[in-house]
Amino acid sequence: MTAIRWDDHEAWLARVLGPLDGGQSPAPLLLCFTDGVADTVIDSRHEQRHDEVDPLTELVVLAVELGADAAVLALPMRIADLESPARQTVARTWMLTSAVRRDVGVQLRVRQLPVGGVGAASDLDVEMSPVASLLDDAARHRLDEDVLHVLYTACRWGHTFGVPEDDDRLLERAAAGSLDADASRGADAARHRLRRHTLELAARHRPLGGWDQLFDRPGVHASTPAGWVPACPL
Amino acid sequence: MSGLPRWDDPIESACAEAAVAVGRGLQVRPTLYGFEDGQPTLRVQPGLGVLHAKRADMHALLIGLVPVLGIRQILLFSTARSTDPDVPDPVLQDALATYGITVEVAERDGDGVTVDAHLLDHHVEGGEVGWSDPSRLDDCIWSATLRHALRIDSPLAENDRLGSFGMAYALSRQGMVVEVAPGWRDRYGFTRVPPRLERLVRPTDRRRARDLRRRHSRTQRPTSAAPGARRGDGR
Numbered sequence: 001m002t003a004i005r006w007d008d009h010e011a012w013l014a015r016v017l018g019p020l021d022g023g024q025s026p027a028p029l030l031l032c033f034t035d036g037v038a039d040t041v042i043d044s045r046h047e048q049r050h051d052e053v054d055p056l057t058e059l060v061v062l063a064v065e066l067g068a069d070a071a072v073l074a075l076p077m078r079i080a081d082l083e084s085p086a087r088q089t090v091a092r093t094w095m096l097t098s099a100v101r102r103d104v105g106v107q108l109r110v111r112q113l114p115v116g117g118v119g120a121a122s123d124l125d126v127e128m129s130p131v132a133s134l135l136d137d138a139a140r141h142r143l144d145e146d147v148l149h150v151l152y153t154a155c156r157w158g159h160t161f162g163v164p165e166d167d168d169r170l171l172e173r174a175a176a177g178s179l180d181a182d183a184s185r186g187a188d189a190a191r192h193r194l195r196r197h198t199l200e201l202a203a204r205h206r207p208l209g210g211w212d213q214l215f216d217r218p219g220v221h222a223s224t225p226a227g228w229v230p231a232c233p234l
Numbered sequence: 235m236s237g238l239p240r241w242d243d244p245i246e247s248a249c250a251e252a253a254v255a256v257g258r259g260l261q262v263r264p265t266l267y268g269f270e271d272g273q274p275t276l277r278v279q280p281g282l283g284v285l286h287a288k289r290a291d292m293h294a295l296l297i298g299l300v301p302v303l304g305i306r307q308i309l310l311f312s313t314a315r316s317t318d319p320d321v322p323d324p325v326l327q328d329a330l331a332t333y334g335i336t337v338e339v340a341e342r343d344g345d346g347v348t349v350d351a352h353l354l355d356h357h358v359e360g361g362e363v364g365w366s367d368p369s370r371l372d373d374c375i376w377s378a379t380l381r382h383a384l385r386i387d388s389p390l391a392e393n394d395r396l397g398s399f400g401m402a403y404a405l406s407r408q409g410m411v412v413e414v415a416p417g418w419r420d421r422y423g424f425t426r427v428p429p430r431l432e433r434l435v436r437p438t439d440r441r442r443a444r445d446l447r448r449r450h451s452r453t454q455r456p457t458s459a460a461p462g463a464r465r466g467d468g469r
Contacts, residue, residue, distance in 0.1 A: 125257035127282035127409075141442075143312040149431060200383065203438040215283030223254070225238055231299075231402040231412040231424045234439055 002109040004031065004038035006070055007021040010096065010121060013074055015026070017094050030059050032068035039170045040050060040066060047208070057202040058157050059100040060131050063099070064138040065150045066170075071108060073131055073137050078114070080211070081175045090116045097129040099139065106139040108132055108222040130207040132212060133217040135203065140230070141220075143197055148174040149190035156189050239309055241272040245352055245368050248311035248337045253363040256356050261285075264376070265313035268305040275418045281409035283341050288408065293376075294441055295410050297383035299401055303422050306342040308384065310376050311335050314353055334366070342381035347384045349377045398423040403435065407420065425450075 004012050009031060017029070025046070032040040042062060044055045058074070063071040074096050078089040094113040099106040110129040111121050126132040145153075151174055154161055163170050206213055221230050239247035252262045263285065268276035278299065284292050300308065314336045321327045334355035340346055351374035355366040382388060396404065402424050405412050421427055427450040428434060431443045 040438055125260060125282045125421055200438075200441060215287040215409065217409065219281045219284070219406050219409050221411055221413060224413050225415075226418045228277065228413045230406070230418065231276075231388060231414050231419065231422075232399075232406040233419075233425060234406070234435065234442055 003061075003167070004041075004107055006036045007040075008139055008142065009038070010074055010111065010113075011102075013072070013094070013096065013129065014121070017074060017113065018117055028056060028059055028076065029074045030063055030067045031072045032063060032066050033070040033072075034068050034169060037071075037167070039163060041066070041067045041162045042154060043160040043162070048085070053198045053202050054208045055157075055159070056131055056154075057134060057198045057205070058154075058159070060134045060138050060207075062159070063152060064142055064152050065143075065145050065194070066147060068101070070100045072134075075130070077112075079087050079223075085161075095124070097131050097135065101139070101152050102224075103227065105136055105221055105224060107175040107224075108135060108220065126220050127214060127217070130214075132203075132222065134143075134201055134205040134207055134229045135210055136220050136222065137218070138197075138201055141197075144165060145190045145194060146186075149187045150194070152187045153194050202234065238274050239267050239308070240306070240308065241269050241274075244309045245337050245354070248309065248335065249354065249365050251313060252335045252356075253365075255344075255450065256363045259362065262311070264296060264298075267309040268300065269307035269309065269442045270305070270418075272307070273415070274309075275415045276303065277411075277413045278405075279411045281411055283409035291408075293379045293406055295405060297379055298390060298405065299398070299412065300383040301388045302398060302401055306384065308340045308380055309337070310340070310380060311337045312376065312468065314375070315356070335370070335375040336371070336374050336376070338374055339382055340375050340377075342386070343385045345386060349361045349374075349380055351377055382460065385450065397426065397428060399426055399428055400434065406446075407436065 006185075013031075017026070025195050027046055028044040029038075030042040030044065031038050031070045032042075042059065044059050047055055059073060063073065074094050077095045079091045079092050079093060080089055081087050096111045097114065098109050098111070108126050108129075109123045110126050110132060113121050147170070151170075152162065205217055209216075219230075224230070235249070237250065239251065239406050250267065255262045266276075266278040267274050268278075276299065280296060281294055284295060288295070299305075299454075302318055312335065314334050315331050316334070317327045319327075332355045334353060337352045337354065339350040351371040352368040353371055353374070354368050357366075383422050387464060402412055414422060414424065428448050431447045432440050435443045445465045
């Protein structure tokens, strides 16, 4: 596998995700970047009927807790007319929500890949992404868990994660963590904390809500001037 | 974002910030900057939900904090579309419309309020955003709103009983984006947590509100602020 670079990740995603779009039911994909090169890929589990928390909230929390410099979340979307929500899907596409870490929170940008490979990718308002306010919130209220524990939690939640063959920076960071006799107990405690955190975030943002939910989320601090902070601490 | 707006050069700095949205093909959102002695301290912007679903409340939400914080200088820029009323056909009028931004600078001056409004058109060529020369306007979209907000006896000042924290929380839940410059969060009182905070917030925010209040009261307690202070003069 060739390295996926931050500079051209959009072209890479368009190439990889393009053919998957269509009749199948594609799952969200998360890419984490450190020093401009992707070091983790998480393929989301599918949504299930009796989920305690939806997979999107889980992915966002994993993205933030892994502590990468930047992350891109690719979501399969259906395009429908907002004015007449009862109408059928017009088209399918992928929406990319990219977050670059800063001192306080993250800098967000939302892009839409060209539908059916025709045309060029275009920017969207950040609130159009179901995970924008969620990413902003999770980044500002990070739990700061051990990388090893986060990876363990990701597997227990049923996500599939991969690292590049010739690049084990993530595994090195994980191995540097605490591994002692109480390791498994610590990991389960971390998983419990992460679960509680995702439950709370899911209740606040409801990323799988319908189109009307789009207008009923807290404000998204997507382009905060450097050093500035949101006024509301909650 | 390239940099912060400057009070001495409002048009240039508004164009620099608006160019990011224009270059991405997005609408320039109304953006309000509050200044204290020429330094930007507050930034308020409506979210997408306010722009579409709660458009009727947008003016009130945008300026709600101004009298509460006692801000006296405001820079506001927002998207503008200008048409030529001499063109008879409305369809042709729409087709010939030009797009740009309005930049409005308002300041409380003694008992009155002065508002300076300018209109600039933008054009995108090869990914670069260019601006026309600014043309001065007598009255503009936001002028009346800004005068209302900056009046000494502004009726909006009664929002004050909510306090800065309550206003910031309410605005955030409405989908507004409110940000403050470093150091001004405390000075504007956004960290002054009201008593019984849990009862004032939505159920989904209750646990976080409780944690925040506990953290707050722990730092406020005199024993933890100055360890040993209650033991007397150290004998």
